[in-house]
Amino acid sequence: MQVHDTIDSFRKALDAERAGGRTVGLVPTMGYLHEGHLSLLRRAVADCDVAAATIFVNPLQFGAGEDLATYPSDLEGDSRLAAGAGVAHLFTPATSEMYPGEVLTTVTVAGASEGLEGGARPTHFAGVATVVAKLFNIAGPCRAYFGEKDWQQLQVVRRLVTDLSFPVEVVACPTVREPDGLALSSRNVYLSTGQRRAAPVLYRALLAGRAAAGAGAEATAVEAAMTEVVSAEPLADLDYAAVRDDRLLIAVRFGPTRLIDNLAMEE
Ligand code: PAF
Numbered sequence: 001m002q003v004h005d006t007i008d009s010f011r012k013a014l015d016a017e018r019a020g021g022r023t024v025g026l027v028p029t030m031g032y033l034h035e036g037h038l039s040l041l042r043r044a045v046a047d048c049d050v051a052a053a054t055i056f057v058n059p060l061q062f063g064a065g066e067d068l069a070t071y072p073s074d075l076e077g078d079s080r081l082a083a084g085a086g087v088a089h090l091f092t093p094a095t096s097e098m099y100p101g102e103v104l105t106t107v108t109v110a111g112a113s114e115g116l117e118g119g120a121r122p123t124h125f126a127g128v129a130t131v132v133a134k135l136f137n138i139a140g141p142c143r144a145y146f147g148e149k150d151w152q153q154l155q156v157v158r159r160l161v162t163d164l165s166f167p168v169e170v171v172a173c174p175t176v177r178e179p180d181g182l183a184l185s186s187r188n189v190y191l192s193t194g195q196r197r198a199a200p201v202l203y204r205a206l207l208a209g210r211a212a213a214g215a216g217a218e219a220t221a222v223e224a225a226m227t228e229v230v231s232a233e234p235l236a237d238l239d240y241a242a243v244r245d246d247r248l249l250i251a252v253r254f255g256p257t258r259l260i261d262n263l264a265m266e267e
Contacts, residue, residue: 001083010091022049024142031055032072036176036184040145045086052089061127112155141167149175151262195254198235205229206263209248219243
């Protein structure tokens with residue numbers, strides 16, 4: 001595996017792969033890789049001639065008071081995991097490489113960014129869209145793999161690609177869960193033992209929402225069914241339980257840690 005810490009080196013390496021007739025799969029991440037990321041890497045390796053991954057904790061997508069400074073990282077472990085999964089190129093830029101000066105150009109995806117995560121974190125999706133646009137510009141034509149766990153992010157990225165005509169095919173990959181239903185997330189490490197025990201309440205609430213929808217409930221009753229499950233868990237503080245299109249979406253706080261999850265309304 002080649003590790004690149006400059007834009008120039010990563011861009012040239014992927015250009016050379018395509019010049020050699022090889023298709024490129026791209027997996028953008030913020031590192032601290034877990035099985036969810038690995039499922040994306042394996043999919044990219046299986047689908048494409050060459051898989052590339054990026055590890056960059058993007059300051060632009062963190063709001064004031066969020067966990068940018070404490071976001072978990074393990075570059076050495078990540079490199080081992082990425083190489084083990086079959087990644088050929090790993091891009092690990094410093095912040096000064098991605099943002100050498102004040103950022104005056106940002107990308108906003110209206111509509112898809114609004115409400116839910118966009119409501120709770122008003123600058124988040126502009127940060128995501130901006131860094132993803134940069135990564136797509138750097139990587140060039142490719143398939144890009146994103147987890148369904150961040151459902152709203154996936155819709156933002158899809159719309160970004162359509163509206164700005166990036167030569168990128170977005171591939172959505174299913175959420176990977178612990179045996180008790182908790183969706184894998186780098187932020188799960190923040191949970192205390194008690195909070196970790198309580199955290200599968202997100203999945204239980206989604207299942208209750210799905211059951212209510214299956215029984216013919218209207219959206220507000222589906223949301224109420226999800227809310228009721230979370231209310232019964234003393235360590236959980238509901239941020240939102242919502243129905244959007246055919247998706248159930250939920251965000252819950254456990255102390256300072258905020259977790260999100262989602263599920264298709266129908267199985
Ligand atoms: O999902 C993530 O890890 C990040 O939001 C992404 C897409 C890598 C952009 O920083």
